Each structure stands twice: as C-alpha cells, then as structure tokens.
Amino acid sequence: PIYLDHLASAPLAPAVLDAMLPWLSAAAVGNPHAAHRPGWRAAEAIDAARAEVAALVGAPPGAVLFTSGATEANTLALLGAAAPGGACVLSAVEHASALGCAPELRRRGHPVILLAVDGDGRVDPDRLADTLARQPAPALVSIMAANNEVGTRQPLAELAAVTRARGGRFHSDAAQAAGWGMVEATAMGLDLVSLSGHKLGGPMGIGALVVGEAVPLRPPSPGGGQQRGLRPGTLPTALCVGFGVACRLARAHAAADARRVAALRDRLWARLSAALPGLRRNGAPDGLPGCLSVALPGLDAADLLLGLPDLAAATGSACHSDAAEPSHVLRALGRSAEEAHGTLRFGLGRTTTAEEVERAAAWVIAAIHAGSPDGFRDIM
Numbered sequence: 001p002i003y004l005d006h007l008a009s010a011p012l013a014p015a016v017l018d019a020m021l022p023w024l025s026a027a028a029v030g031n032p033h034a035a036h037r038p039g040w041r042a043a044e045a046i047d048a049a050r051a052e053v054a055a056l057v058g059a060p061p062g063a064v065l066f067t068s069g070a071t072e073a074n075t076l077a078l079l080g081a082a083a084p085g086g087a088c089v090l091s092a093v094e095h096a097s098a099l100g101c102a103p104e105l106r107r108r109g110h111p112v113i114l115l116a117v118d119g120d121g122r123v124d125p126d127r128l129a130d131t132l133a134r135q136p137a138p139a140l141v142s143i144m145a146a147n148n149e150v151g152t153r154q155p156l157a158e159l160a161a162v163t164r165a166r167g168g169r170f171h172s173d174a175a176q177a178a179g180w181g182m183v184e185a186t187a188m189g190l191d192l193v194s195l196s197g198h199k200l201g202g203p204m205g206i207g208a209l210v211v212g213e214a215v216p217l218r219p220p221s222p223g224g225g226q227q228r229g230l231r232p233g234t235l236p237t238a239l240c241v242g243f244g245v246a247c248r249l250a251r252a253h254a255a256a257d258a259r260r261v262a263a264l265r266d267r268l269w270a271r272l273s274a275a276l277p278g279l280r281r282n283g284a285p286d287g288l289p290g291c292l293s294v295a296l297p298g299l300d301a302a303d304l305l306l307g308l309p310d311l312a313a314a315t316g317s318a319c320h321s322d323a324a325e326p327s328h329v330l331r332a333l334g335r336s337a338e339e340a341h342g343t344l345r346f347g348l349g350r351t352t353t354a355e356e357v358e359r360a361a362a363w364v365i366a367a368i369h370a371g372s373p374d375g376f377r378d379i380m
C-alpha cells in the first residue's frame with residue numbers, strides 16, 4: 001500500500017516508539033502525580049516532554065496542558081476561555097471539533113460569528129478587525145494555523161495583533177502546522193494553541209493546549225487537581241514521553257523536511273495536472289508542505305478511492321470518510337458541490353518517497369482514464 005494520508009494520521013517515528021516502550025512496562029509503574037520515587041521518575045519524564053512540546057511552538061514549558069488530542073484542546077480553548085458574554089469569532093474553515101462547539105457556546109450566551117475566507121481559504125485580517133470593531137465586549141478568536149483539507153496557512157501574527165488591539169484573546173488550532181515549525185506562540189502573540197501528537201509522528205491519544213500566562217481558563221471538569229485543575233486526570237506517561245520525542249524530532253528536522261516534502265507535493269501536482277486537463281488545485285500553493293488537494297469536476301472521488309484500496313488518500317469530505325456531505329471547507333472556498341465531490345486530498349509526510357509519489361500518480365491517472373467509458377474527455 002501507498003500511504004498518502006499523513007494529514008489524517010502520520011506514522012509513529014521509530015525513535016518515538018523506542019522512547020515509549022520502557023514506560024509501557026510493569027517496571028515503569030508509578031502515578032506521575034504520586035509522592036514517591038516511582039511517581040517522581042514518571043513526573044520527571046513528563047516534565048521533559050512538556051519542555052519539548054513547549055519548545056516546538058516557542059512557548060514556556062509551564063504553558064503546556066496535556067490533553068487527549070487537538071479535538072479536546074480545541075474544546076477546552078473555546079468553552080474554557082470565552083470571556084463572559086463575549087463573542088466567539090471562528091473562521092468558516094475551522095476543524096469540525098472547533099465549529100462543533102458553536103451550539104454550546106451560544107447556549108452559554110456567547111454570540112458565535114463565522115468569518116468568511118477568500119478563494120484559497122485565507123482570512124483577511126482587515127475583515128477580522130471590522131468584525132471585532134462591531135463587538136461590544138472583547139471576543140475570543142479561533143483561527144487555525146493551517147487547514148487540514150487544503151493546506152492554506154493563515155497570517156497568524158497579523159490576526160493575533162488585530163485581536164489583541166481589541167482586547168480579545170487569540171486561539172489557533174495548530175494540529176497540522178506545528179510539526180513543520182510554522183508556529184511561534186510567544187513571538188506571534190498567540191494566547192492559546194492546540195496541538196496533536198499523531199499528526200507529527202507521535203502517538204494517538206495525546207495532544208496539548210498551550211495556554212498563555214495571562215489567559216483565564218475555566219476547567220472542564222469540577223474534580224481532580226492534576227495540571228493545576230485546568231485539565232484534571234492522571235497523565236499517561238508513555239504517551240507524553242512519545243509526544244515529547246516527536247516534537248523534538250519535528251523541531252530538529254522541520255526546515256529540511258518541509259523543503260523535501262513540498263518538492264514531492266509539487267511533483268505529484270505536476271504529474272497529475274499534466275495528465276488530467278481540467279484538474280484544479282484547492283488552497284494556496286505555499287501551504288502545508290504535505291498537502292495536495294485537487295478537484296476534477298465530474299469525478300466521483302470516493303468511488304475512485306474505493307477502486308484503489310492500496311492507495312490511502314482522502315476525499316473532499318473532511319477527515320472522516322463516512323461524511324457524505326461536501327466538506328464545509330471546500331464550500332467556504334466557493335467550490336461547487338460537484339467540485340467537492342471530485343476532490344482528492346493527498347497527505348504526504350516525512351516518510352513519503354519519490355517512488356511512492358510516482359506510483360500513486362500513475363495509479364490515479366490510469367484509474368481516471370479507465371473509469372470514463374468514452375475516454376476521459378467526458379470528465380474534463
């Protein structure tokens with residue numbers, strides 16, 4: 001199989017597994033919150049991991065709250081940091097885990113405002129400034145660092161500055177961008193940042209919410225005192241350790257890996273676009289290094305992938321393949337339902353090879369040519 005779905009989940013880096021294994025053994029018993037030597041050993045390992053996570057996004061270690069992933073981090077940020085009575089302003093292309101908080105936010109009295117994006121999926125800082133100027137109270141703004149479906153990056157520092165100028169707080173879902181060294185929380189003025197372990201070579205089931213010092217956060221659960229009560233629950237030592245090593249590796253290799261993976265992405269685009277006239281690229285071409293989203297009107301992308309079970313890629317219906325609706329992201333970019341239906345998302349990653357890219361392109365091109373009975377002019 002050719003795995004080009006790294007944006008849904010990236011493979012566990014071998015060094016991450018090596019670092020985790022000892023912490024999964026019986027010898028590593030010890031609640032990291034317990035006051036004895038086994039507990040302290042686990043707590044020390046978690047503290048070291050916390051420092052690696054913080055370093056990846058340019059934040060102080062004390063700012064890192066471990067969560068089960070970016071979904072929980074987004075929920076914690078939105079439901080925990082919205083100012084009483086203040087509005088929540090989200091971009092229309094946020095991940096479902098952020099957009100899904102809207103009904104609960106409204107129920108709690110926060111007006112929810114969705115910001116439109118341009119044809120590449122970018123939020124205009126002036127539009128955000130206009131929206132915030134109309135709010136009677138400071139708002140919580142949530143705009144992702146880079147989009148998981150089309151790869152487009154947002155002008156984070158500008159958006160955060162506009163938010164600060166109005167006394168608001170700025171949250172960014174950096175689940176996709178962080179592993180490529182694209183996020184500097186302190187330098188960019190970000191108050192809250194969501195991260196996910198399994199998007200950057202770490203294990204599934206762990207992530208973090210990075211919380212700026214001055215940001216008041218309401219805890220989601222009334223009980224349990226771990227992590228200053230802000231995200232209670234016993235921390236999973238092995239998962240935290242693995243996440244930390246993945247962050248260290250990502251930081252060490254981000255620049256070189258980003259260049260190499262972006263070159264592979266551009267090669268895949270070159271192959272596909274040369275053979276498939278009418279193929280269109282979704283999102284900004286300078287987005288996430290591993291993201292290539294392409295649309296071919298008339299194509300049934302889900303059908304195509306069903307016929308290519310050894311090619312792991314995604315369609316235009318977001319991260320989960322059982323969503324039949326065209327993705328809200330492609331619709332926000334102004335794509336028609338037909339284009340969304342004909343969208344394929346390839347997610348390249350650090351382990352992707354040039355040979356895999358060539359083979360995947362050949363498979364897709366052959367399948368599209370074969371799938372159109374009168375030759376593929378039909379679907380141009």
Ligand code: PMP
Nearest residue numbers: 069070071095148173175196319
């Ligand atoms: N935000 C973005 C941008 C994502 O791509 C994802 C994963 N699809 C998530 C949040 C959810 O992350 P997790 O799987 O860690 O809950």
